[in-house]
Amino acid sequence: MSMDRREFIKIAGISALLGITGKGAFELLRPGDLDAFEGQEGGAGLRKEDLPKIRWGMTIDVKKCDGQVVQKVRGVCDYLHNIPHFNNKKDEVKWIWGDTYEHAFADGANEYIDDAIKELPFLLLCNHCDHPPCVRVCPTRATFKRPDGIVAMDYHRCIGCRFCMAACPFGSRSFNWRDPREGLKGRKLNPEFPTRMRGVVEKCNFCVERIDKGQIPACAEAAPEVMTFGNLADPNSNIRQVLRVRTSLRRKIELGTEPFVFYLV
Amino acid sequence: MLEKALVGSQRYWGWIIFLLAVIGVGFACWIYQLNYGLGITGMSRDISWGVYIAQFTYFVGVAAGAVMLVIPKYLHHYQKYANIVIFGEFLAIAAVVMCLLFIIVDIGQPQRMLNVLFYPTPNSILFWDMIVLNGYLAINIIVGWNSLLAERKHVPPPAWIKPFIYLSIPWAISIHTVTAFLYAGLPGRHLWLTAIMAPRFLASAFAAGPSLLILLLLLVKKLTRFEPGEEAIQSVAKTVCYAQIANMFFLALEFFTAFYSNIPGHMSGLKYLFFGLDGYHELVPWMWTSITFGLFGILLLLIPPLRRNHTFLVVACASIFFSTWVDKGVGLVIGGFIPNPLEQVTEYHPTFPEIAIATAIWAIGALILTILYKVVVSVRQENA
Numbered sequence A: 001m002s003m004d005r006r007e008f009i010k011i012a013g014i015s016a017l018l019g020i021t022g023k024g025a026f027e028l029l030r031p032g033d034l035d036a037f038e039g040q041e042g043g044a045g046l047r048k049e050d051l052p053k054i055r056w057g058m059t060i061d062v063k064k065c066d067g068q069v070v071q072k073v074r075g076v077c078d079y080l081h082n083i084p085h086f087n088n089k090k091d092e093v094k095w096i097w098g099d100t101y102e103h104a105f106a107d108g109a110n111e112y113i114d115d116a117i118k119e120l121p122f123l124l125l126c127n128h129c130d131h132p133p134c135v136r137v138c139p140t141r142a143t144f145k146r147p148d149g150i151v152a153m154d155y156h157r158c159i160g161c162r163f164c165m166a167a168c169p170f171g172s173r174s175f176n177w178r179d180p181r182e183g184l185k186g187r188k189l190n191p192e193f194p195t196r197m198r199g200v201v202e203k204c205n206f207c208v209e210r211i212d213k214g215q216i217p218a219c220a221e222a223a224p225e226v227m228t229f230g231n232l233a234d235p236n237s238n239i240r241q242v243l244r245v246r247t248s249l250r251r252k253i254e255l256g257t258e259p260f261v262f263y264l265v
Numbered sequence B: 001m002l003e004k005a006l007v008g009s010q011r012y013w014g015w016i017i018f019l020l021a022v023i024g025v026g027f028a029c030w031i032y033q034l035n036y037g038l039g040i041t042g043m044s045r046d047i048s049w050g051v052y053i054a055q056f057t058y059f060v061g062v063a064a065g066a067v068m069l070v071i072p073k074y075l076h077h078y079q080k081y082a083n084i085v086i087f088g089e090f091l092a093i094a095a096v097v098m099c100l101l102f103i104i105v106d107i108g109q110p111q112r113m114l115n116v117l118f119y120p121t122p123n124s125i126l127f128w129d130m131i132v133l134n135g136y137l138a139i140n141i142i143v144g145w146n147s148l149l150a151e152r153k154h155v156p157p158p159a160w161i162k163p164f165i166y167l168s169i170p171w172a173i174s175i176h177t178v179t180a181f182l183y184a185g186l187p188g189r190h191l192w193l194t195a196i197m198a199p200r201f202l203a204s205a206f207a208a209g210p211s212l213l214i215l216l217l218l219l220v221k222k223l224t225r226f227e228p229g230e231e232a233i234q235s236v237a238k239t240v241c242y243a244q245i246a247n248m249f250f251l252a253l254e255f256f257t258a259f260y261s262n263i264p265g266h267m268s269g270l271k272y273l274f275f276g277l278d279g280y281h282e283l284v285p286w287m288w289t290s291i292t293f294g295l296f297g298i299l300l301l302l303i304p305p306l307r308r309n310h311t312f313l314v315v316a317c318a319s320i321f322f323s324t325w326v327d328k329g330v331g332l333v334i335g336g337f338i339p340n341p342l343e344q345v346t347e348y349h350p351t352f353p354e355i356a357i358a359t360a361i362w363a364i365g366a367l368i369l370t371i372l373y374k375v376v377v378s379v380r381q382e383n384a
Helices: A002-018 A023-029 A033-037 A067-080 A133-137 A163-167 A180-184 A218-222 A238-245 B002-006 B010-036 B051-064 B067-075 B085-106 B125-152 B161-184 B197-223 B230-261 B264-274 B284-302 B304-308 B310-337 B352-383
Strands: A056-061 A097-099 A122-124 A143-145 A151-153 A227-231 A261-264
Touching (some): A056 A238, A067 A097, A133 A143, A218 A227, A227 A238, B002 B352, B051 B352, B067 B161, B067 B197, B085 B352, B197 B230, B197 B310, B230 B264, B230 B304, B230 B310, B264 B284, B304 B310
Parallel strands (some): A056 A261
Antiparallel strands (some): A143 A151
């Protein structure tokens, strides 16, 4: 799969360069669409059986979230992924964090919403969008969307141009302005997850390292009453059942990035 | 021909040594940056591009501005530009080199830069920007150098460079269009998400590049016996004037769309830059100075007796150069990041090493320009 993909990108790049086919332009204007046709003879059209069988997503129950939950979730994530802490905001690295309703729904905040909700912390993280602008702008495919919908990072390929940070409409990406290991000093490290080097972008990866072992993201495991993680492509999944009965909001839906984190209100 | 840059007056060498010293300081800061990381800059999670990318953007415009001489000279055979078109092409070379250097110093892992070539990604505008910038550099080196060689030998330029000259015209447009697309295609960055970003970039480029060129030509005229020709200078000055009028008009259009539509996201970036937002207004004086200087420059250039007076001409060109620099080299990039996607304001203050590195790149541009212009002037003096 990954070989085919790489091969395909090379061909698309070269053909676009030479202007011999419209493939490159297609990829430029409708990124992701071609991915769907990948590995399919002739690209005759998307058949139902070719639709992804797994599409990971998450719900966050706003009403059950409080400062304690935010702290617990962030602590687990910070430990598992060796996320550095610095004392200044400038060098800050964060994968999941709590923020206010007004900030979380910056464009669509409703001032008459229930005060109880207005006062709650909103857990913010990468939305693992269906049309991720970060993936679209990355010049090296250091950030890429997996077939299961997870937007992942290859820290070894990232050149640190930070185009993805400019492109992300949710402010979900961090950059290692300085050596992240400096921000880990005196803390217990997780030997199973690599620390990063300075000069690369990092972000929430939906705990892809756990998912590939059949586990769920650490935050969802730490706060099961608040977060539900599951396969949105499966109509019988737990997350689909939750979304069937609860009203949910997604951030900045008007931008068309199709976020896959749903806030239950 | 380059050996002509090795012979010069004391003043010439003094200037070269000064530039090398500035470059040295910046280089030391860059080594520091390579060791510590981009944390030595004032950039942050919220303002993830700063001085470097802003200067890069501005100098792409300066480079593209050369086409304002190439078009009249080669498409319309406007012979008054015959003497000066090479100065435009060499300015483009210096400016593009600066752009490439600004990108290099901005990248967190510069040693991995070739990844852009190893994994060509056509859906990234940065990939195309690399192609158009390097291509434009090559075209200008080929055209400029070969026409100068021909001039020295008193022969017409070789016929094979014609296609390169014609290619340089759409190519100049492409460098600034693609650079505008770096910004204009990003959802959620309202200040940048505008269809007239590319036209705005081109208008400001055609004002900035030629206004700098006038300043340089008048300087060369003063320092050497080279005579650019009054009519040529006046024609370039008119180009600057019209381009700057278009540039200011386009800015007004941005205001109309944002404020008449009354959409908060579209207004907030402009509000921050021109009026202040949530109590933050550091750039407000800068932006109004930019507008004032821009309009003032237009006024001086519109009135023929003032335009013909070289003192006023210099003031007008310097005003417009400064005005466009603030607009694109300061406001555009920072305004796109403020407010951030969560509608919070984090301000940005470039640090000393950051400014020193940027200044060194300016100095490298000045050094390249000095050497190239020195060669041109020496060839001309030899031929005279």
